Amino acid sequence: MTSLTQKLSVIVGEAFEAQDLPRELGAVRVSDRPDLCQFQCNGAMGAAKQAKKNPREVAQGIVDVLAADDRFGSVEIAGPGFINLKVSDSYLQAHLSDVQDNIRMGIAMSGGGQTAVLDYGGMNVAKAMHVGHLRSLAIGDCLKRMMRFAGYEALGDIHLGDWGLQMGQIISEFAIRYPQWPYFDANFEGEYSADAPFEYSELEEVYPLASQACKDDEARLELARVATAELQNGRRGYVALWRHFIALSIADIRRNIEPLGIDFEIWKGESDVNDLIPEISDDLKSKGVLEESNGAQVIAVEREGDNKDVPPLMFFKSNGAATYGTTDLATIYDRVKTYPALTHLVYETDIRQNLHFEQVFRAAERAGYADDITLKHIGHGTINGTDGKPFKTREGKAMTFRDMVVACREKADARLAEANLDDDIDQDELDDIAAKVTCAALKFAELSNQAHMDYVFDLDRMTSFEGKTGPYVLYQAVRIQSLLKKAGVDTDGRIDLNITDADRSLALLLTELPDHFDMALKHYSPYVLCDYAYKIAQEFSSFYGNCHILSEEDEAIRTSRLALCALTHRQLVLVLELLGIEVPARM
């Protein structure tokens, strides 16, 4: 099945065709003027332009065809040539009955048989997660959920930042702190401990110190460079120590993301492609793609018609070392080999990496590594504070991810304490509710903004139960649950609907789901789903506030309204699920 606007577009398109006009002009969309009509088609004006005719006359020809169709309640011409449409209640009811019956509620399986790898999160070993990671995690996770629902085999890859100079910086810092450790004894031949001799907290603390020290002191930087090279050459002690870094970092990342319902299928890192680099290098050379430039080995990626300078991709630096361009290109090579059905490779990172990914994608194309694969970079902007500048703690430092979650949880706890929840909610359930409200507040605030834009992070606003927030949408979903429970009727199956004036706009809104889903997927835009979820919540709340359902005396209308509530709930839960937000049983 398809969405209602798609069905209407076919009907109106056929009417255009009957007038020897292109059927695409029959595209129908939800009306901009709900006071006048439910749906509109603007094709008559375009057709008139092409045919040099009077647009109202063209529209009249279409209207004459459609007027007799009992799927429409009214068909009118307005203004310069708008075709204004209302569907008949019987047609609307029949459509929604199909939606009730359909487990996917009309959403198409557009990704069947295709594999997508999504690269998001951007976390690094030994580096504390900060607020910016919320963006990439929430968006990437949502895109994965959408693609999965569309039928893709969608895999999230953390692509951990576990390689490069930072690793040498940390190793050398530990070497200074604990020279007695066997990791630094080149002659040590025993087994290294399976457990790290330090805590994650120390690791996290060491990184910024080491990084700063290397900036301040050339000799210190040289130590880090040497350590990096030795690690990458497989020095036993360094590798063992480095493995501790990774294990502790992954444990910390899991602690941070699990409460938010975020996970990865692939836990590889930059280091995992290290062994592939020689063969890729040979391959690039044999293809004549790799060239020497100022002592470095690069891949030229500028193109004819470029309106800007696109620098070459740095493959080997002049000292022979790999860069993140090297590992990103090698990772494409690896993923394409690993997943034969791969069709989409999606990256969600800070938007400032846009040029880098353009270089990598062009290099992949030149090397022939990603033929017939869609390479897509979704960049996100900065999270700002209420002052409009990049979000910082009161002390002026970057806020850590866990502090942000804790702060949000505290707000959520406070809000819940103000509310009059049921008396029989015990502490475990309260914790569960608070966790879900926190997650909803954070993710909805994040995802309701367009990714490429900067946005203002305002805890008070996003945790509010009023306005366009996660908690408001959850609250409406919970009210429906409560209502359905009280009604105690089975509303899951196909139930004949009786649309009335009081519930028609909610019914119409529920026909829009596939359109919004398709739009969100096509443009990799979770905010479209947030908008729709909010509209459903609002429209339901209005309906709920304006007519009493359980006391409705007309049995057919009561049943119909309960079924509509059930369908509203199904849609809301589905959309929230796609956003990565869970609804508590009550709140």
Added chain:
RNA sequence: GCGCUCGUAGCUCAGGGGAUAGAGCACUGGUUUCCGGAGCCAGGAGUCGGAGGUUCGAAUCCUCCCGAGCGCACCA
């Protein structure tokens, strides 16, 4: 210098060729013998950064300008 993004109500943001530019917050007023009032209903509030242009029609497309942010090979 070249390029990218943004500029819409007091604030945060939708709308990206079509009708009277929409939401939320804030503000004002109304609303509860009844399904959860964390609700609902109503109201005021906008030279769509500016100037030209294309078009029957521009917040939307084009050009230029102004303002803000960001990026331009050996950090990732």
